[in-house]
Structures are given as structure tokens and as C-alpha cells.
Amino acid sequence: MEVIRNKVDYDGTVVALGNFDGLHVAHMTIIRNGIQYAKERGLKSGVLLFDENTKGVTQGKIELITPNEAKLELLEREKADFVFMEKFDKEFMKKTPEEFVLYLVNNLHVKAVCVGYDYSFGFKAQGDVEMLKKFGEKYGFKVFVTDVIKIDGRVVASTYIRQVIKSGEMEEAERFLGRRYCIEGNVVKGLQNGRKMGIPTANVDYDINMALPKAGVYAGITYVSGKRLKSVINVGKNPTFGAEKLTVESHILDFDEDIYGEYIRVSFAKRLRGDIKFNSMEELKNQIQNDIEVTSKMDL
Numbered sequence: 001m002e003v004i005r006n007k008v009d010y011d012g013t014v015v016a017l018g019n020f021d022g023l024h025v026a027h028m029t030i031i032r033n034g035i036q037y038a039k040e041r042g043l044k045s046g047v048l049l050f051d052e053n054t055k056g057v058t059q060g061k062i063e064l065i066t067p068n069e070a071k072l073e074l075l076e077r078e079k080a081d082f083v084f085m086e087k088f089d090k091e092f093m094k095k096t097p098e099e100f101v102l103y104l105v106n107n108l109h110v111k112a113v114c115v116g117y118d119y120s121f122g123f124k125a126q127g128d129v130e131m132l133k134k135f136g137e138k139y140g141f142k143v144f145v146t147d148v149i150k151i152d153g154r155v156v157a158s159t160y161i162r163q164v165i166k167s168g169e170m171e172e173a174e175r176f177l178g179r180r181y182c183i184e185g186n187v188v189k190g191l192q193n194g195r196k197m198g199i200p201t202a203n204v205d206y207d208i209n210m211a212l213p214k215a216g217v218y219a220g221i222t223y224v225s226g227k228r229l230k231s232v233i234n235v236g237k238n239p240t241f242g243a244e245k246l247t248v249e250s251h252i253l254d255f256d257e258d259i260y261g262e263y264i265r266v267s268f269a270k271r272l273r274g275d276i277k278f279n280s281m282e283e284l285k286n287q288i289q290n291d292i293e294v295t296s297k298m299d300l
């Protein structure tokens with residue numbers, strides 16, 4: 001998969017358009033529809049992504065669900081031919097709907113675009129799906145619209161996914177994302193409290209803009225150098241030790257390698273308990289040992 005930043009060299013493309021902040025089930029349906037249509041027509045399939053979250057630029061800070069590095073990895077698995085990365089800034093956001101369409105025609109050479117039913121574009125979201133279809137007729141490209149997608153009667157949407165992540169409902173988040181929610185980053189040194197108890201943890205230097213699961217202890221998987229390892233993951237401020245910093249720490253089961261500085265990914269499968277303040281380090285150690293035992297027996 002090619003990552004392009006200026007102008008595509010392909011004669012004709014099919015491009016999926018959207019904010020794609022989560023790459024959840026509905027987003028992936030739009031993208032897969034584009035990839036399939038491109039294959040059938042001998043065209044190149046692509047996805048337009050922005051360096052910055054569009055709502056973050058227009059509305060202020062927004063909690064991320066899937067960082068761009070993870071998006072590129074997911075799209076490579078889908079076998080998209082290219083991702084067109086564009087800088088979304090205040091200048092770009094001022095494009096009128098027609099200026100944005102001309103940008104697609106001239107820079108991405110679109111022969112078809114795939115969007116969701118509620119897609120909007122152009123300055124102050126003035127363009128909608130019907131306007132896009134009219135521009136398609138004018139400039140010679142097709143528009144394919146994916147209808148609303150629901151799971152158990154609920155619309156698949158990033159807003160809801162953020163809500164369930166922050167509530168610690170990781171199984172629900174997985175259903176709507178189509179995969180487990182992950183936090184990733186380099187392993188950095190923390191307070192070393194886990195090591196003092198003989199239960200070392202990998203402290204993840206995560207992006208502070210990520211949506212964090214509710215404080216507590218989770219069973220999950222840590223990915224280290226291609227290995228998939230069962231883990232007990234703590235999200236919180238370590239109240240027993242009176243710490244101030246909110247951390248994401250993973251105790252990897254049956255693992256004793258030095259991974260400081262390495263880039264890891266932790267995925268959250270199930271919330272085991274809340275972030276509890278214990279009366280002593282011994283009480284905390286016993287509880288963590290119980291968390292480890294429970295996690296070791298789970299099918300993750």
C-alpha cells in the first residue's frame with residue numbers, strides 16, 4: 001500500500017471519504033465497498049485521511065479512537081492500493097464544497113467515491129450526499145453511499161464508541177469497532193512499584209489525546225515484537241501509592257524481558273475491577289496475583 005501526500009499518478013481511482021476517526025465497523029464497510037468496486041473496474045482503491053482529526057481542528061480537542069499509525073496498518077490489511085494523507089488546517093477547511101470536489105478530481109483523479117449516508121464536506125459542512133452526487137454528474141465520477149449500519153438496533157458511531165470505552169465496556173467497544181480497543185506507545189520507566197512487588201509492568205507512553213478506558217484493571221493482550229502475550233493492564237493513578245499521573249501499565253504474564261524503549265500495543269478485552277486504594281502493599285499484591293490468575297484462565 002502506497003502512502004501519498006501530493007498527487008496520485010494513477011489514471012483513475014475509487015476513494016473512500018469520511019472523517020474515519022475510529023475506523024469502526026461502519027467506516028470499514030464504506031472502505032471495503034470502495035476496494036471491491038475498484039477491483040471490479042480495474043481502478044486503484046484509496047482512502048483519504050487527514051493528518052489531524054477534522055473535528056479536532058473545527059471543534060477543539062477530541063479524544064482519538066484510532067491513531068493514524070494504526071489506521072495505516074488496518075488499511076494495509078484490507079489491501080487498499082493507497083492512502084492519500086492530507087494536512088487538514090484552517091486553510092483547507094475553508095474550501096467550498098465545489099473546491100473540495102475539484103481537489104478530489106485534480107489531485108486524486110477520482111472516478112468514484114464511497115461515503116456514508118451522513119457524509120458532509122466543504123466549509124462549515126455545507127455539502128451533503130445529494131450535493132456530492134450532483135457534482136459527480138458534473139465532473140464525471142460516481143458516488144456510492146453506504147446506508148446506516150446498526151448493531152442490535154444502535155447506530156454504529158464514534159461518539160457511542162468513545163462513551164463505552166470511557167465506561168470500561170470493552171466488549172461493547174469491540175463489537176462496534178470490529179476489533180479490540182488498543183493503546184500503544186513506547187515503554188518508559190515509571191515509579192517501579194510493580195517491580196518492587198515482584199510484578200513488573202510496562203508503562204506505556206501513550207498519546208494523551210487518546211480516549212482512555214475507565215480507571216481500573218483489565219484483562220487483555222500486549223503485542224511485543226510480533227508476540228501476542230496475555231496481560232493484566234492497569235489504567236489509573238495507582239491510589240495505593242498516592243500517585244498523581246494517570247498511567248497505562250501492562251503486566252505481561254510469564255514474561256521477564258527488558259523492553260524499555262520498545263514500542264508496544266495493549267488491547268483491552270475485559271474489565272476485571274475498579275482502581276482500588278488498598279491498605280497495604282501486601283493487600284495490593286494479593287489482589288494483583290488474583291487478577292493474574294483470573295486472566296491466565298481466560299480465552300483471549
